Amino acid sequence: MAAHMTPEEFRRYGHEMVDWIARYWENLENLPVTPDVRPGEVAARLPEQAPETGEDFTAVLADLDRVITPGMAHWQHPAFFGYFPANTSGPSVLGDLVSAGLGVQGMLWSTGPAATEVETVVLDWLADLLDLPKRFRSTSSGGGVIQDSASSAALVATLAALHRAGGGAWRTEGVRREYTVYTSTQAHSSIEKAARIAGIGDRNVRLVEVDEAYAMRPDALRAALDADRAEGRIPALVVATIGTTSTTAVDPLPEIGEICREYGVWLHIDAAYAGAAAVCPELRWSHAGLEYADSYCFDPHKWLLTGFDCDAFWVADRAELVQALTVLPEYLRNAATESGEVIDYRDWQVPLGRRFRALKLWFVLRWYGAEGLREHIRSGVATAQRFAEWVRADERFEIAAPHPFSLVCFRLRDSNASDDSGASDDSDAANDSDAANEELLRRVNATGQAFLTHTRVGGRYVLRLAVGAPSTQERHAAGAWKLIQAAADDLDAG
Amino acid sequence: MAAHMTPEEFRRYGHEMVDWIARYWENLENLPVTPDVRPGEVAARLPEQAPETGEDFTAVLADLDRVITPGMAHWQHPAFFGYFPANTSGPSVLGDLVSAGLGVQGMLWSTGPAATEVETVVLDWLADLLDLPKRFRSTSSGGGVIQDSASSAALVATLAALHRAGGGAWRTEGVRREYTVYTSTQAHSSIEKAARIAGIGDRNVRLVEVDEAYAMRPDALRAALDADRAEGRIPALVVATIGTTSTTAVDPLPEIGEICREYGVWLHIDAAYAGAAAVCPELRWSHAGLEYADSYCFDPHKWLLTGFDCDAFWVADRAELVQALTVLPEYLRNAATESGEVIDYRDWQVPLGRRFRALKLWFVLRWYGAEGLREHIRSGVATAQRFAEWVRADERFEIAAPHPFSLVCFRLRDSNASDDSGASDDSDAANDSDAANEELLRRVNATGQAFLTHTRVGGRYVLRLAVGAPSTQERHAAGAWKLIQAAADDLDAG
Numbered sequence: 007m008a009a010h011m012t013p014e015e016f017r018r019y020g021h022e023m024v025d026w027i028a029r030y031w032e033n034l035e036n037l038p039v040t041p042d043v044r045p046g047e048v049a050a051r052l053p054e055q056a057p058e059t060g061e062d063f064t065a066v067l068a069d070l071d072r073v074i075t076p077g078m079a080h081w082q083h084p085a086f087f088g089y090f091p092a093n094t095s096g097p098s099v100l101g102d103l104v105s106a107g108l109g110v111q112g113m114l115w116s117t118g119p120a121a122t123e124v125e126t127v128v129l130d131w132l133a134d135l136l137d138l139p140k141r142f143r144s145t146s147s148g149g150g151v152i153q154d155s156a157s158s159a160a161l162v163a164t165l166a167a168l169h170r171a172g173g174g175a176w177r178t179e180g181v182r183r184e185y186t187v188y189t190s191t192q193a194h195s196s197i198e199k200a201a202r203i204a205g206i207g208d209r210n211v212r213l214v215e216v217d218e219a220y221a222m223r224p225d226a227l228r229a230a231l232d233a234d235r236a237e238g239r240i241p242a243l244v245v246a247t248i249g250t251t252s253t254t255a256v257d258p259l260p261e262i263g264e265i266c267r268e269y270g271v272w273l274h275i276d277a278a279y280a281g282a283a284a285v286c287p288e289l290r291w292s293h294a295g296l297e298y299a300d301s302y303c304f305d306p307h308k309w310l311l312t313g314f315d316c317d318a319f320w321v322a323d324r325a326e327l328v329q330a331l332t333v334l335p336e337y338l339r340n341a342a343t344e345s346g347e348v349i350d351y352r353d354w355q356v357p358l359g360r361r362f363r364a365l366k367l368w369f370v371l372r373w374y375g376a377e378g379l380r381e382h383i384r385s386g387v388a389t390a391q392r393f394a395e396w397v398r399a400d401e402r403f404e405i406a407a408p409h410p411f412s413l414v415c416f417r418l419r420d421s422n423a424s425d426d427s428g429a430s431d432d433s434d435a436a437n438d439s440d441a442a443n444e445e446l447l448r449r450v451n452a453t454g455q456a457f458l459t460h461t462r463v464g465g466r467y468v469l470r471l472a473v474g475a476p477s478t479q480e481r482h483a484a485g486a487w488k489l490i491q492a493a494a495d496d497l498d499a500g
Numbered sequence: 501m502a503a504h505m506t507p508e509e510f511r512r513y514g515h516e517m518v519d520w521i522a523r524y525w526e527n528l529e530n531l532p533v534t535p536d537v538r539p540g541e542v543a544a545r546l547p548e549q550a551p552e553t554g555e556d557f558t559a560v561l562a563d564l565d566r567v568i569t570p571g572m573a574h575w576q577h578p579a580f581f582g583y584f585p586a587n588t589s590g591p592s593v594l595g596d597l598v599s600a601g602l603g604v605q606g607m608l609w610s611t612g613p614a615a616t617e618v619e620t621v622v623l624d625w626l627a628d629l630l631d632l633p634k635r636f637r638s639t640s641s642g643g644g645v646i647q648d649s650a651s652s653a654a655l656v657a658t659l660a661a662l663h664r665a666g667g668g669a670w671r672t673e674g675v676r677r678e679y680t681v682y683t684s685t686q687a688h689s690s691i692e693k694a695a696r697i698a699g700i701g702d703r704n705v706r707l708v709e710v711d712e713a714y715a716m717r718p719d720a721l722r723a724a725l726d727a728d729r730a731e732g733r734i735p736a737l738v739v740a741t742i743g744t745t746s747t748t749a750v751d752p753l754p755e756i757g758e759i760c761r762e763y764g765v766w767l768h769i770d771a772a773y774a775g776a777a778a779v780c781p782e783l784r785w786s787h788a789g790l791e792y793a794d795s796y797c798f799d800p801h802k803w804l805l806t807g808f809d810c811d812a813f814w815v816a817d818r819a820e821l822v823q824a825l826t827v828l829p830e831y832l833r834n835a836a837t838e839s840g841e842v843i844d845y846r847d848w849q850v851p852l853g854r855r856f857r858a859l860k861l862w863f864v865l866r867w868y869g870a871e872g873l874r875e876h877i878r879s880g881v882a883t884a885q886r887f888a889e890w891v892r893a894d895e896r897f898e899i900a901a902p903h904p905f906s907l908v909c910f911r912l913r914d915s916n917a918s919d920d921s922g923a924s925d926d927s928d929a930a931n932d933s934d935a936a937n938e939e940l941l942r943r944v945n946a947t948g949q950a951f952l953t954h955t956r957v958g959g960r961y962v963l964r965l966a967v968g969a970p971s972t973q974e975r976h977a978a979g980a981w982k983l984i985q986a987a988a989d990d991l992d993a994g
Binding site: 009010011012013014015016017019020021023024025026027028029030031032040041045046047048049051055056057058059060061063065066070073074075076077078079080081082088089092093094095096097098099102103104106107108109110111115116117118119120121123124126127128132134135145155156158161165168176177178179180181182183194195196198199202203204205206207208209210240249252284302307313314315331333334335336337338342345347348356357358359360361368369371372373374375376377378381383447459460461462476477 | 626
């Protein structure tokens with residue numbers, strides 16, 4: 007027998023590890039948000055080979071401080087404002103811990119009845135909390151499932167859409183080159199990636215134009231659908247976004263939904279980041295028109311206090327999804343499946359195997375309650391709105407896009423925006439200004455005291471400050487703003 | 501501010517949770533392996549809605565015993581012999597715990613340098629431990645990455661194969677209906693599912709005939725390739741298996757590899773279960789011919805003491821994989837990516853986001869050392885071989901397939917196997933015997949003292965006993981064998 011860790015050893019090291027995490031969280035604010043390491047530097051701290059004999063666990067623990075922490079971008083740091091937040095929380099970590107300890111593989115209902123049923127129930131709870139349309143409930147025609155990410159949710163939605171568009175022939179015949187997919191120029195790259203994976207080809211993905219608020223233009227969508235139909239193509243899927251990655255724009259779902267209904271096209275809604283906002287009634291305007299959707303997802307692992315991976319994905323008609331994805335070999339046959347009374351989540355996703363990820367979500371919902379979730383969202387929104395006020399009050403800066411949630415897009419104004427010296431000079435000025443914004447971002451991040459990322463919208467380089475880590479308070483956003491102003495001062499002087 | 505769990509509370513509840521898991525493991529042998537629950541029974545124990553205000557954590561802890569444990573199939577139970585094992589271990593659970601606590605999202609090198617580099621190094625370690633071909637190393641042209649499962653590995657390999665088969669046109673043009681995929685009739689269903697997801701269509705997947713040992717017949721593969729080429733199809737991918745799901749058959753890689761080279765087809769090797777065996781030199785015969793492979797995967801989360809999800813996937817040429825999958829939107833651009841000096845694992849997988857899964861594998865390799873891993877594999881193989889001896893010694897039973905690893909396929913013989921009364925009666929006898937084996941399995945599993953699953957090979961119903969849980973000892977297999985014999989006695993008597 008190999009020297010397995012005994013339950014007694016697990017207790018001892020487990021307590022030490024819990025304490026290490028608690029200390030990490032307590033000390034997080036004192037660490038640089040992002041590390042100062044060069045490529046290869048972490049790898050160089052590791053031996054070239056695995057040990058021949060087992061090591062003492064204290065050496066492993068020591069390496070967390072020696073190798074891991076200094077090589078980390080600290081996503082849970084209160085001054086991590088990059089990308090979108092990647093929340094976790096105490097109850098989430100503990101739910102994941104139980105899941106790891108149980109080591110259950112819930113591919114089928116029968117291989118983990120509790121894993122399956124807790125997931126179904128908790129996703130119904132979440133549908134209630136967001137006030138999603140009734141047909142997304144498992145008690146109706148639909149149901150929810152946890153995917154690893156919104157990317158995988160988009161892929162699964164794409165496959166169900168192809169199954170429908172092909173009248174069932176897609177499974178056996180494969181993709182037809184006539185299928186087309188529609189999303190906005192501001193949609194997440196995962197939509198394009200999902201289409202590519204599904205064999206649709208990048209050139210059959212239509213990136214529909216947006217309006218001045220970066221939301222999809224329904225008239226442009228209709229025009230694209232008409233043009234493709236006229237050329238004999240088969241529109242299979244429209245993906246609309248609630249809260250785009252660059253600027254958190256909200257596509258007009260009621261208009262888009264009407265068009266999808268008219269053209270008989272599957273409508274998937276990607277609300278990866280902003281879906282969490284729907285726990286607050288005052289932010290549910292962003293979900294108006296969701297009744298048109300065939301599928302919808304958002305990531306509790308972004309802004310709803312649940313650790314990665316936890317994308318919540320719902321379909322309005324679970325039968326369509328299962329028909330698209332099911333393959334049933336003999337070795338997976340079992341009485342429960344054949345009874346037709348159970349959900350086998352393997353047919354709702356790409357992989358066969360699955361962890362008991364619902365535990366962490368269940369723990370989070372119970373620890374915080376609906377009230378606690380709403381407070382978390384409101385706190386992020388309030389801090390972001392305060393930040394936007396500070397930006398507006400400094401005439402060197404401008405807000406670059408509407409900011410209804412907890413992301414603010416902003417930039418240094420073009421230095422000679424008031425100079426009316428012609429198109430060519432405007433373009434030079436734009437380039438200079440983009441470079442200045444890029445340099446400002448570099449300087450702020452180099453301090454290690456805050457971390458922001460960037461995007462480009464309307465062709466211009468824009469800074470993004472995304473609030474949402476559980477530990478972030480207004481003072482952290484204020485600290486970031488001071489760093490930004492100081493960097494702008496230096497650029498002015500320099 | 502929402503009432504976040506404080507570090508102090510996390511310490512307290514974290515210790516309680518660690519203790520709960522330790523107790524669960526200590527008590528596991530006394531629990532029924534699979535639960536006696538009906539569909540809906542677990543769900544009925546949960547409230548209909550999430551709580552409005554946060555609950556006390558002691559209520560959550562109590563529900564583990566009230567709701568979860570009684571609704572579990574206990575995959576870590578020493579008498580769980582179903583499917584393939586789904587190992588976990590103390591060091592794996594603790595590695596996952598640290599990963600959850602850090603909450604890092606390692607989609608890019610820059611968003612988690614340590615997460616990326618530890619993964620690269622540990623997969624190189626693992627390649628050494630299995631003695632994989634040099635070109636799979638990150639220090640050569642290839643490299644390893646953790647996927648959630650062998651299903652996703654098969655999908656990613658399929659996409660890279662299509663990219664190659666299309667000469668780069670697949671990305672933009674999409675799948676062509678001429679592409680074909682080859683695997684054996686005994687391959688895992690995930691190969692067919694991957695092809696379907698990639699838009700290839702079930703009818704373009706060729707299930708190649710196997711020999712009497714259930715291994716792919718190279719002549720049948722060649723014939724299928726020739727037939728397709730003659731009809732203008734484009735063979736894109738061959739998937740060979742080391743250790744098929746039904747019986748752990750090993751496809752003849754040297755012959756298959758030569759054919760793939762001759763026809764210029766991507767060769768992916770699915771060693772999901774049996775790959776772990778290659779840590780033992782005496783079992784490496786199963787990997788002969790691996791030098792022909794373009795990609796290879798196995799699941800440490802099956803038989804190598806690492807909790808789900810942890811599929812280790814390697815490619816011989818990482819550039820081909822990245823070219824197939826990359827999409828680079830502005831908001832993900834960063835200096836490290838542009839330097840070309842780093843790996844961004846997002847381009848090696850379907851999802852964008854990723855957890856720090858390498859931690860648990862790192863912990864496992866360090867805790868056990870190469871020696872401990874080998875002992876674990878050898879212990880499972882030895883117990884399975886002993887079990888096979890017992891089966892052979894009971895004339896009512898027969899071994900149904902070769903059993904080189906830790907899975908034994910067996911069955912009650914046809915009751916009149918010695919009776920020479922003609923084809924029609926043989927067929928009736930076969931049906932009776934299949935029904936008897938099915939009933940025997942039902943009775944054994946109903947005891948709750950062991951759990952086995954079944955398959956069909958050669959058209960016959962066969963029982964599978966898979967050894968491999970870390971806590972399984974010979975006495976547990978002996979206990980299962982006693983239950984099986986007792987059930988056979990009852991069937992004889994009845």
